[in-house]
Amino acid sequence: MSIYLRNNIWWVEFTAPDGTRVRRSSATEDRQQALEFEAKLKHDLWRVYHLGEKPRMTWKEAVVRFMREKQNKDSTNEVSIFKYLDPYFGHLYVDEIRRMHIDDIIQQRLNEGVSNATVNRLLQKLRAVLNKAHKEWEVKCDPPYIKLLKEPKKRVRWLAEPEALRLIKALPSHIADMATLALETGLRESNITLLRWDQVDFSQRIIYVEGDDILKSELAFVVPLSDVAVDVIKRQIGKHSTRVFTYKGNPIRRANTKAFKNVCAELGLEDFRWHDLRHTWATWHVQRGTPLEVLQELGGWSDYKMVKRYAHFSHQHLKQFVNRSPTGLATISPTMAKFGQ
Incomplete structure (x- = not known):
């Protein structure tokens, strides 16, 4: 049997056409749904191996790979962003992420009272992961256009x-x-x-x-x-x-x-x-x-x-452009300039 229960969730395990061992959660407690998940997964992997299609990647897999490759020494903020995104994308493949999902996130964050800048930090992180998947990892992914929100002009506060x-x-x-x-x-x-x-x-x-x-x-x-x-x-x-x-x-x-x-x-x-x-x-x-x-x-x-x-x-x-010539208006006396002579 290539499906089995773990903590009341069905998992699938089988050998892919390229010989690699696949073990993945179906994220469901329903056995029939798990069997359908397994069949779809096997079908996708067959097309990747025999027809040369790009493989699919889940959002969770993308996040893990992104963080592993980045090896950010201070990843506290990064982790908090990914935790926030997980309820939205945790059940999706990266090629399933649409603009409507992103719009929902933007609206939810704004409803929570955060600033446009805070929303943009989240959008930038999301865009970075999707771009990695699309351009570098060569998995099936067509990222939606992600437009950042307008932010106040950057302040420059400095000390003498x-x-x-x-x-x-x-x-x-x-x-x-x-x-x-x-x-x-x-x-x-x-x-x-x-x-x-x-x-x-x-x-x-x-x-x-x-x-x-x-x-x-x-x-x-x-x-x-x-x-x-x-x-x-x-x-x-x-x-x-x-x-x-x-x-x-x-x-x-x-x-x-x-x-x-x-x-x-x-x-x-x-x-x-x-x-x-x-x-x-x-x-x-x-x-x-x-x-x-x-x-x-x-x-x-x-x-x-x-x-x-x-x-x-x-x-x-700018000073080199102020004095346009050694002559000109400098030759006109204040009195002549006053009476237009």
Whole structure:
């Protein structure tokens, strides 16, 4: 018998035409439905093997493969997104996911009172999985068009250097070190809190930053270290064998803690978040004349539009176009200009 019960659910098990062993839950307690599921599965696998059709993949299988390939070191948010999506897609193949399913999810999230940005993070993750299935895994999948919701214009909150110095001095030492590294490198919170010693190369004075999750950038990049950044990292030597930043001997997972927020409030730094340290780093660079294309590479941005939002902090490149010629209106006296002579 190729079907059997496990915890009141019928499972199917058989050998596929290509010789692989197939074992899969039918997700039903009804034996007849389980037999129909088995027959359909065998039929699909026969067509894949003999007719060259693309194999099918369940949503659950796609999620498992996506997470395995990504190997995201800080996957808490990713897991929560997939758990939320499971009731919608857990019983479907990826080729069965339609626009109407996505519309239901969008409406449900908005009804729960979340922001458009939060909905978009979920949609981006969903789109990433479906695109992987369609373009890389070569399984049967024709992803529906997923349009993101409109979000408010990105804010840029930054600190002047005196404000930043006051903040660093007021923070607990372990948070101050991480904040200093953020201001010196522009690294995101997770890149700092999860930093490992095998990512640090003191001989070249660089950090190897692995690709972030799909919401940011999948590309790895190299971050050069300033003298201050090197000193900050060296102060952590001997505290942990694997991770750079710790608190009382334990690896740190978050820097944007209640302690950080309380210090900001005490200093009167209104509407200031940990990620604004990255905005501050970028703003300082632009004010000092760093070209935007260089800043993009330093910050690991994959989209140039993300860097353009800092362009207005620099005006030096415009000055060469102000004085159009050494003559012209400058030869006209104020008196002549006044009377139109």
